[in-house]
Amino acid sequence: MNGRPISGASAHARKRAGRRGAKGLTAVVSGATLLLVAACGGGSDSGDGGGGKDGADAGKPSQAVVTIAPKDGADAVATDGALRISAAKGKLTEVTVKDPKGRTVPGKIVADGAKWSPERHLASGTKYKVHAIAKDSDGRVAAKDTSFTTLVPKNTFVGQFTPEDGTKVGVGMPFSVRFTRGITAPDAVEKAIDIKTEPSVPVEGHWFGNDRLDFRPEKYWKPGTKVTVTMNLDGVEGRPGVYGKQAKTLRFEIGRSQVSVVDVKTKQMTVKRDGKVIKKIPVTTGKPGYETWNGQMVISERLKVTRMNGETVGYGGEYDIKDVPHAQRLSTSGTFIHGNYWGGGAFGNYNASHGCIGLRDVRGGYDKNVSAAWFFDRSMIGDVVVVKNSNDKIIAPDNGYNGWNMSWEKWKA
Template sequence: MPLAACGGSGTGDDGKSDRADGGNAPSRAVVTIAPRNGADDVDTTGALRVTAQQGKLTEVTVEDSKGHAVPGSLAADGKRWTPSRHLAAGTAYKVHAVAKDAAGRASAKEAAFTTLVPQNTFTGTFTPEDGSTVGVGMPFSVHFTRGITHPEDVRRAIRVTTEPKVEVAGHWFGNDRLDFRPERYWKAGTRVTVRMDLDGVEGRPGVYGKQVRTVRFTVGRSQVSTVDAKKHTMKVRRDGKVLRTIPITAGGPGTTTYNGQMVISEKLRVTRMNGDTVGFGGEYDIKDVPHAMRLSTSGTFIHGNYWSGGAFGNYNASHGCVGLRDVRGGYDGKQPAAWFFDHSMIGDVVEVKHSQDKQIQPDNGLNGWNMPWGEWKS
């Protein structure tokens, strides 16, 4: 019996191929994945890339061991895929990629690798707290435990979204503080979500973030109070309407109050104020200042005052703070200081005008509103 031939010429009587174009020929597309399969101690930024030669990438998936996908983008020519963000540290990843050649034949490749485990790390402490309701002046402010020398990488790893939508930009103060705010005060009722995806971000050479947090806060009613240091009054506006006009005393000659927009960052029903802590030597040490709310890091407060007699509404007598009439112990809820304390929240704004002092620096407290928007974004 004659035997069928294996691997014959594949030609007919006319000598032409009778196999369809591209029959069982392998794809000419070549997929390359970096880092190599089995690699460990892989850098979290810049090491992962997928490329195709003699073809175009049609599918790229990158997942960690929990099945979380890494987003990425494909070049317009289909030749290169890169992740759109950094990778997490100390994490195993799997890559699957497919490319097709000009004839539509597919070639696939897979690889697995593990990112580095950093020896040195940084985190960020932030305000406001998750779940809080704040005033319209409250920025999202992060203080880092290490000085940051790769600021743009860190800034990109913190994403702020809002409902309703508004543009929010970040600004660095020094190398360890990053604040986010919109151009103007938040709109009352705005819901803000902050995603801190710092795990694996190289903040400075050899120092990596290790933090993944989602922080949500809500902007409450709008309250902006305007202090006129010349007229010795403060108008408290709630949602644009004047609630109350309160007599005040601001900073006296030589110890004037800063001008500018200041955000309440701390509320204390009673606190000690000692001149030694803010450069005034032994000029005062009051152990029971009532209804105190911080306006600056350097020691500016708006607070109850039971010792200045007839100054309220008449003349400026403080060491730079804004004083409201109160009683010792703060027990009388009808006093102006008690009323204002009870009607204020963290993030409310106090604007000081007509003081014989300079404008407060934007980084002195949560007071970035004193920087023009164009400068803030640059």
């Protein structure tokens, strides 16, 4: 596209006018006067551009040519890969891409000014305006303005996430997203989720299957850490023809550190708050054949009372307790640490459960002085319970929010 001239009357035109004035005077003035007029004519000849090629070319249009794809007025444009901006016979100096709310698409000029590349995908069903400027080798400006509208997807997905916006959680809580459709473009989806922390700490994502993505640091969160998550999924093609429709920013905070260690052999749980032991509690864990998982487990759900039925976890009709008090979930498969009012003398003496960790309680859970109530009242989502010395294997990292059982190297891989 031809640019707009940026100068007024050319230095060349002023030069010609100056020479005509000098010629008319030489017929009537002396030689001394002629020298003076010639000197004045020489000053006019230099012009604003200093004379020469620059002055002569100042009135010409820029040779730079700006090209923008998609074409002006295009509709149903792809959200990724379709936006391309380049310059020929010049270099790009400014590119702005904005949506109707004035939000700019981040990008950068690359290839020594020949191209501009967006740093992320575009939102779906959105009209964008593009303004691009380039300069040729003589510094003359060419500009181009276009607009286009991205596609409106027929099939979409969202991410269902935890923890919730504005919550405070324990040091073991990852940021976990479960997608409503199986993802076949994991890199694009993961790139669209940005996590920043204060204080800063490296956070990496790990996929469990094609529908779940968890983020965590190498070690437990530092107490007091503030986490900001930007989910820029709107317009991401997560699988062919299926696009994200989510654009959300949320924040959560890490509370105090509480890590409780259950020793199956001694049948004791040691509760540590910010690294200091605050209580030791007698427990009962899984009996032979129903051993409790080993490993690091994160509290993911808290229920003051719940029903536990063996049929829901593959134990047939072995038990059906309709009023289990102070129950806190440790695994998706049904492992809880909970109050137990039927255990008699098991606590601290022998293991009698079907895999859960039982703490002494009373029916109805009304007594705040019993172990289960004490522990429940001092726990929060994201607290860690570690089980050791069980005859069972280590719990799978995706069975609950228990990715801490995976090494940092495997997590990043």
